[in-house]
Amino acid sequence: MAAAVTLSAQGIPVTVFESAKQLGGRARGVWHNDTQLDNGQHILLGCYRETLRLIQQVGGNIENDFLRLPLQLTLHQQFELKAPPLPAPLHLLIGLLTAKGLSLAQRLFAVRFMLAMRRINFTLPHDITVLELLRAYKQDEEMVRLLWEPLCISALNTPIHKASAQVLLHVLRDSLNGLRSNSDMLLPRLNLSALFPERAAEYVRQHGGTVLTSCGVEAIVQHDKEIELITASGAQRFSHVICAASPAITARLFRAVPQLAPIATRIEALSFQPIYTVYLQYPEQVRLPHPMLGFDRCFTQWLFDKGQIAEQHGLIATVISAEGLHQELEHEQLAQKVAQELREQLGIMEAPLWHRVIAEKRATFSCEPSLPRPTHSTPLTSVLLAGDYTAGDYPATLEGAVMSGTRCADMISRHT
Numbered sequence: 001m002a003a004a005v006t007l008s009a010q011g012i013p014v015t016v017f018e019s020a021k022q023l024g025g026r027a028r029g030v031w032h033n034d035t036q037l038d039n040g041q042h043i044l045l046g047c048y049r050e051t052l053r054l055i056q057q058v059g060g061n062i063e064n065d066f067l068r069l070p071l072q073l074t075l076h077q078q079f080e081l082k083a084p085p086l087p088a089p090l091h092l093l094i095g096l097l098t099a100k101g102l103s104l105a106q107r108l109f110a111v112r113f114m115l116a117m118r119r120i121n122f123t124l125p126h127d128i129t130v131l132e133l134l135r136a137y138k139q140d141e142e143m144v145r146l147l148w149e150p151l152c153i154s155a156l157n158t159p160i161h162k163a164s165a166q167v168l169l170h171v172l173r174d175s176l177n178g179l180r181s182n183s184d185m186l187l188p189r190l191n192l193s194a195l196f197p198e199r200a201a202e203y204v205r206q207h208g209g210t211v212l213t214s215c216g217v218e219a220i221v222q223h224d225k226e227i228e229l230i231t232a233s234g235a236q237r238f239s240h241v242i243c244a245a246s247p248a249i250t251a252r253l254f255r256a257v258p259q260l261a262p263i264a265t266r267i268e269a270l271s272f273q274p275i276y277t278v279y280l281q282y283p284e285q286v287r288l289p290h291p292m293l294g295f296d297r298c299f300t301q302w303l304f305d306k307g308q309i310a311e312q313h314g315l316i317a318t319v320i321s322a323e324g325l326h327q328e329l330e331h332e333q334l335a336q337k338v339a340q341e342l343r344e345q346l347g348i349m350e351a352p353l354w355h356r357v358i359a360e361k362r363a364t365f366s367c368e369p370s371l372p373r374p375t376h377s378t379p380l381t382s383v384l385l386a387g388d389y390t391a392g393d394y395p396a397t398l399e400g401a402v403m404s405g406t407r408c409a410d411m412i413s414r415h416t
Contacts, residue, residue: 001200002054002405003242003386008207009057010413015238016204017231019216022193023201025246026363027398029191032356033281036191039358040277041304041317043154043292046184047174048399050406051196058199065195066186067291067309071095071176075294076345079146088180089118099147106143113137114176122173124166127369130156133165150294153301156367156395157273157321164369170393187291189310217245220253220260220383227382239416242408244386247272247365259379266374270389274327275363276320278338280352284313288346298341299326299334314353316342331357364396365389376408381415384408 001023004014022028028039044051044066052062062068071083071091079101083091096110116137124133130152134144149160155171156163175183188195201211212233219230226237243250251267254260278300288305295301300318307313318338320326326334335355342348365371365388373391376384386404394400 001197001204002050002402003244003409004204004209004211004405005054005058005200006406006409007412008204008209010409011207012413012416013207014204014209015236016201016209016211017215017217017229018211018213019245019249021214023197023211023213024193025401026360027192027401028197029193030358032279033354035281035312035315037279037356037358038188038192038277038317040275040360040363041302041319042188042192042398044186044188044398045175045182046186047178047182048186048397048402051399051402052186054200054402054406055196058196058203060195060199062186065190066188069185069187069291071183071185072290072292073147073150073294074290074292075101075146075150075296076289078296081147083180083183086180088182089114089177091180092176092183101146102143106140109138109140110143110147113139114172117169117172118177122169122177124169127164127166129369130160130163130165130168134160146296150301153321155397157275157364158367158395159322162366162368164367164371164395166369167367167393167395171395185292187304187309216249217253220257222257222259222380225382227380238382240382240384240412242384242386242405242412244405244408246362247387247389248362250385250387257380260383263374263378263385266372267389270371270373271366271368272362273322273364273366274359274361275322276326276334276360277358278318278320278335279356279358280316280318280335280339280342281354282314282316282348282350282352286314286316286348286350288316295341295345298345299324299337300341303342327361331359367395376404376411384411 004016007014030037073081081095081099083095093111097107152160152163215231217229221228227241228235228237247267251264254264291305291308293303302319304317306315375391386408388396388401390404
């Protein structure tokens with residue numbers, strides 16, 4: 001949808017083929033028990049300029065559509081970092097120096113780490129794992145567990161012993177080293193479908209484009225200078241095609257085209273990490289101490305109070321990112337475990353009225369060191385590739401997906 005909006009704005013008519021009944025991919029709204037949920041709890045950062053710009057371009061209002069929180073990381077009764085309203089990076093450095101739950105020596109080592117990363121411009125001579133980087137800069141186990149590991153898991157959705165240090169440094173560079181507002185956390189007040197995809201579809205239609213849902217592409221066929229797309233409803237030809245499907249679907253489509261088969265092989269070599277979101281609907285009076293709160297050494301990693309964020313009172317969204325023991329539990333067992341942790345950690349004694357577990361088992365690519373990610377261009381100049389797993393500085397985030405789409409659109413507009 002980012003690609004479609006960008007092309008539409010330049011007067012280039014587009015047709016969007018979406019295999020699902022609704023737009024948005026993994027970032028979409030879903031309904032359960034007459035309640036609007038999201039397919040997963042997404043957070044935007046203030047540095048996500050392309051995503052925020054596009055939301056505004058299609059009619060959104062950032063201050064109305066999001067709850068904006070200054071950088072604050074709170075692990076219940078274990079750790080708290082609150083960045084004061086100072087220019088970056090002073091806000092982070094002071095936040096680290098005054099963080100609760102770490103000794104003075106640990107806080108100083110954390111500050112020295114960030115200053116050292118600034119001196120090397122957040123660029124490593126060669127990529128290593130996040131854990132290797134942290135050990136090289138004397139970040140002890142407690143500091144890793146309370147500060148760096150939650151940041152890494154949230155940003156890269158990959159365990160620190162596997163995660164790319166260079167990609168994490170890109171995130172730290174853009175979120176913590178520029179404007180202070182870059183580190184703000186923006187929690188959507190709207191469901192994800194309403195936030196961007198539905199508005200984007202209307203924008204495309206208003207600019208002469210077509211958006212087709214429940215209409216997946218079954219094959220890509222090259223015809224001289226045109227590309228034919230085969231769908232269940234027929235075949236159409238286009239001057240250019242941007243393939244923005246999931247990695248599995250993209251690999252299947254590309255595998256059948258000789259010039260694109262090597263890209264399919266590269267995509268198939270990627271490994272993936274899960275994200276589980278557990279929604280618990282409590283009585284309306286139940287609320288968390290903060291809109292966003294973390295747990296230490298629990299199944300639950302982060303909790304979001306949808307009452308404080310989106311007026312959905314009593315609804316708690318809990319997020320469990322990356323691989324772990326939670327994958328061995330049935331959904332009913334996992335929901336019970338999460339409710340038990342809320343009782344033990346926060347004293348919430350009421351029983352949930354209902355629960356819903358959403359498990360994305362291949363939510364993101366496993367963001368590992370020096371990972372060869374496929375580029376946006378292909379041997380067929382009229383076929384381009386977009387997705388949060390394609391080449392770029394970022395891990396699998398909304399911003400990474402949007403940037404890939406706008407980059408493909410710009411490549412087409414330069415040759416149109």
